[in-house]
Amino acid sequence: MRNPQEDLLVIEALVEYHHDRKAIQPERAARAWVLAEEIAASHGLEVVDALAQRTKLE
Secondary structure, three states: OOHHHHHHHHHHHHHHHHHOOOOHHHHHHHOOOOOOOOHHHHHOHHHHHHHHHHHHHH
């Protein structure tokens, strides 16, 4: 099981993947975004809030 900081890193990676692949593989990019949303929601956050939390940890 991942800890919250690891989940924030996973969310960040999924968002970056989404951004990098949305023009090339839109279905996979969309799925990455949905996974990022699901993981963020499991912590009571939106994706944007999760990314802001990640920034605060650096």
